[in-house]
Amino acid sequence: MHKLNPSLSVDCVIFGLDTNEQSLKILVYEREIFPIEGSGNKNLKFPGSLVIEDEDLDESAYRILNELTGLKNVYLKQFSAFGKPDRIKFDEEREWSEKHYGIKINRVVTIAYYALIRIDKHNPEQKQIKDKLRWINIDNASNLAFDHSHILSVALETLRRDLIFQSAISLELLPKKFTLNHLQSLYEIILGNKLDKRNFRKKIAKAGYIVPIGEKQTGVAHKPAMLYRFDKRKFNKNNEGIATFFI
Amino acid sequence: MHKLNPSLSVDCVIFGLDTNEQSLKILVYEREIFPIEGSGNKNLKFPGSLVIEDEDLDESAYRILNELTGLKNVYLKQFSAFGKPDRIKFDEEREWSEKHYGIKINRVVTIAYYALIRIDKHNPEQKQIKDKLRWINIDNASNLAFDHSHILSVALETLRRDLIFQSAISLELLPKKFTLNHLQSLYEIILGNKLDKRNFRKKIAKAGYIVPIGEKQTGVAHKPAMLYRFDKRKFNKNNEGIATFFI
Numbered sequence: 039m040h041k042l043n044p045s046l047s048v049d050c051v052i053f054g055l056d057t058n059e060q061s062l063k064i065l066v067y068e069r070e071i072f073p074i075e076g077s078g079n080k081n082l083k084f085p086g087s088l089v090i091e092d093e094d095l096d097e098s099a100y101r102i103l104n105e106l107t108g109l110k111n112v113y114l115k116q117f118s119a120f121g122k123p124d125r126i127k128f129d130e131e132r133e134w135s136e137k138h139y140g141i142k143i144n145r146v147v148t149i150a151y152y153a154l155i156r157i158d159k160h161n162p163e164q165k166q167i168k169d170k171l172r173w174i175n176i177d178n179a180s181n182l183a184f185d186h187s188h189i190l191s192v193a194l195e196t197l198r199r200d201l202i203f204q205s206a207i208s209l210e211l212l213p214k215k216f217t218l219n220h221l222q223s224l225y226e227i228i229l230g231n232k233l234d235k236r237n238f239r240k241k242i243a244k245a246g247y248i249v250p251i252g253e254k255q256t257g258v259a260h261k262p263a264m265l266y267r268f269d270k271r272k273f274n275k276n277n278e279g280i281a282t283f284f285i
Numbered sequence: 286m287h288k289l290n291p292s293l294s295v296d297c298v299i300f301g302l303d304t305n306e307q308s309l310k311i312l313v314y315e316r317e318i319f320p321i322e323g324s325g326n327k328n329l330k331f332p333g334s335l336v337i338e339d340e341d342l343d344e345s346a347y348r349i350l351n352e353l354t355g356l357k358n359v360y361l362k363q364f365s366a367f368g369k370p371d372r373i374k375f376d377e378e379r380e381w382s383e384k385h386y387g388i389k390i391n392r393v394v395t396i397a398y399y400a401l402i403r404i405d406k407h408n409p410e411q412k413q414i415k416d417k418l419r420w421i422n423i424d425n426a427s428n429l430a431f432d433h434s435h436i437l438s439v440a441l442e443t444l445r446r447d448l449i450f451q452s453a454i455s456l457e458l459l460p461k462k463f464t465l466n467h468l469q470s471l472y473e474i475i476l477g478n479k480l481d482k483r484n485f486r487k488k489i490a491k492a493g494y495i496v497p498i499g500e501k502q503t504g505v506a507h508k509p510a511m512l513y514r515f516d517k518r519k520f521n522k523n524n525e526g527i528a529t530f531f532i
Contacts, residue, residue, distance in 0.1 A: 045292045046368075046394055091392060095368030119366045119396045121293075121342035145338060147293055149366045149394070203450045 042088040044141055047148040048099045049086030049186070050114065051193040052107070054157040054173055055211050055227060062227050063157065063173040064190065065107065066182070071134045080128075082174070083183035084190075086148065088139055099151045107171060109160060113210060114151040117196045118189075121147040125185045152193045156211055201228055205245070209268045215251060217263040218242060247273035289335040291388055294395040295346045296333030296433070297361065298440040299354070301404040301420055302458050302474060309474050310404065310420040311437065312354065313429070318381045327375075329421070330430035331437075333395065335386055346398045354418060356407060360457060361398040364443045365436075368394040372432045399440045403458055448475055452492070456515045462498060464510040465489060494520035 052065040066082040085106040089098045099114050123145050126132050135143050157173060176194065180187055200207055208224055222238050242248045247269045255262035299312040313329040332353040336345045346361050370392050373379050382390050404420060423441065427434055447454055455471055469485050489495045494516045502509035 043292055043391070045290055089368075089394075092370045094370055095366060095394065098368075116365060118363060119342060121336075121345075121396065123339045123341060144290070147336075147342065147394075147396070149368065199450075203446075 040090040040093075042139055042141055043091050044088065045144045045146060046089040047086055047146050048089055048095065048102055049084045049148045049150045049189060050099060050103045051084055051150060051152040051190060052103070052109070052112070053152060053154045053176075053193075053197060053228075054160075055154070055224065056157050056173070057223075058158075059175075060223065060227055062176050062230075064176055064179060065171060065173055066179075067106065068170040068172060069134060069183070071130050078181040079174075079179065079187075080181060080183055082172070082179075083186055085171075088141075088143070088146070089149075095149055099149075103151075103153075109153075109155070112153045112155055112160075114153045115200075116149060116151050118192050119147055119149050120185055120189055120192075122185065127184075131184060148189075150189050150193065152197060154197065154207065154210055198229055201225065206268070206273060215253070215265040215267055217255060218248075218266060219263060221248070221266070287337040287340075289386055289388055290338050291335065291386075292391045292393060293336040294333055294393050295336055295342065295349055296331045296395045296397045296436060297346060297350045298331055298397060298399040298437060299350075299356070299359070300399065300401045300423075300440075300444060300475075301407075302401070302471065303404050303420070304470075305405075306422075307470065307474055309423050309477075311423055311426060312418060312420055313426075314353065315417045315419060316381060316430070318377050325428035326421075326426065326434075327428060327430055329419070329426075330433055331397075332418075335388075335390070335393070336396075342396050346396075350398075350400075356400075356402070359400045359402055359407070361400045362447075363396060363398050365439050366394055366396050367432055367436055367439075369432065374431075378431060395436075397436050397440065399444060401444065401454065401457055445476055448472065453515070453520060459515075462500070462512040462514055464502060465495075465513060466510060468495070468513070 054063045054065060056063055064084070066079075066084060068081050069083065070081060085103055087098075087102045087106070089095065093101070095116070096114070099116070100110075103109050103112065103114065125146065125148070126135065126143075132143070135146075176190070179190055182190065208221065211224055212220060218239060221242070222233055222235065225238070226233055248266050249269045249272070251265050251267050253265045255265060301310045301312060303310055311331070313326075313331060315328050316330065317328060332350055334345075334349045334353070336342065340348070342363070343361070346363070350356050350359065350361065372393065372395070373382065373390075379390070382393075423437070426437055429437065455468065458471055459467060465486060468489070469480055469482065472485070473480055495513050496516045496519070498512050498514050500512045502512060
């Protein structure tokens with residue numbers, strides 16, 4: 039039996055891109071501690087748990103994510119620690135936590151990770167676990183358990199910044215061959231606003247590492263668009279001298 | 286008497302720009318636990334301490350920095366948590382820690398913050414404290430105490446990225462009026478490589494928020510250069526739509 043650290047936890051903010059609904063969602067699970075009516079989202083929390091005493095933080099994040107959602111081989115990125123002493127505000131939440139972990143908990147600092155996955159490729163809702171997993175739209179995610187709404191806002195800010203400044207992460211969400219409309223729509227969903235098509239394509243061309251493969255879409259009702267791929271060699275070459283990008 | 290949390294600490298990586306020597310330094314303090322000879326930098330560590338049980342992490346960072354260095358009103362930014370279970374590798378380090386804090390410590394996760402200051406404006410070396418504070422060049426900072434060399438490498442990576450993508454932080458290091466040579470030299474020192482002057486000035490002009498004030502340097506031996514200032518209004522205006530900057 040592993041000894042849990044009563045002061046330290048890990049939480050995973052799993053962002054999912056829903057290309058059908060054109061929306062950005064998060065994976066949460068539902069506990070039953072508050073009377074459902076009127077409690078808003080207070081029963082919903084991110085997959086997370088206390089860290090085992092002799093466990094590395096990153097390993098802990100992968101273990102917890104796998105145990106709670108079945109997800110594996112997902113790129114998780116640590117983005118912030120949250121340590122307000124009153125993160126656990128309600129007696130019910132403290133009671134739930136102590137019962138859930140079977141130990142007396144202290145003031146808990148949580149180390150938060152985020153990941154970005156394609157909902158159509160990973161569907162953890164199918165997994166049989168005692169808590170009910172759900173994808174919810176980020177627009178309906180206010181008033182989550184503990185300080186999880188605050189954690190979400192920092193995660194979202196980080197994700198948007200990473201998408202802009204480390205744009206290669208966007209390619210985690212695309213198939214090997216994609217159209218420029220797919221790519222633009224991914225940015226629009228995550229950034230939450232429409233982009234100018236002409237300007238977007240100019241940036242793509244200037245970046246130089248999103249290259250046409252000389253094939254077109256097949257099996258589409260509309261006029262088939264040109265397919266593109268990510269050129270890793272060009273990307274690495276262009277991004278060696280980061281100093282050339284600033285300001 | 287405040288109760289310390291035996292599992293949680295805060296460490297502050299204070300970067301200082303030495304404009305005379307044109308070098309980037311860090312502020313460390315020296316403990317005496319290893320025989321000096323042959324121990325490399327193992328006696329040098331960042332200002333840091335265990336967190337008080339009911340203390341907010343950010344408040345803790347400011348308190349600890351002030352207690353250990355006398356520094357105040359410095360912008361500190363949390364950048365990462367470090368939690369390898371074997372962060373404290375040597376028995377001597379564990380013994381030092383337990384003696385230093387007067388409590389039995391567990392496996393300690395540290396939340397790291399960084400700050401960027403002008404050495405000529407802040408000189409904590411003058412402060413009378415029991416540990417000896419020193420500025421050391423980042424090039425001579427291998428083999429620090431605990432995992433502090435690793436923490437430094439992540440801090441440096443973060444600082445360089447922030448300088449490129451959130452370039453306004455560079456202005457923390459400049460007087461109100463500065464020359465473009467000053468600004469370029471700041472980038473060169475921190476990024477660790479020479480920049481092309483013409484290209485650098487083109488970027489400044491394009492960014493639009495570094496504006497000439499219509500005055501020249503005075504009291505210099507060489508041909509006086511034009512002075513510039515940071516235009517906050519233009520900066521805010523240009524950076525409202527971050528979506529326009531990506532790729």
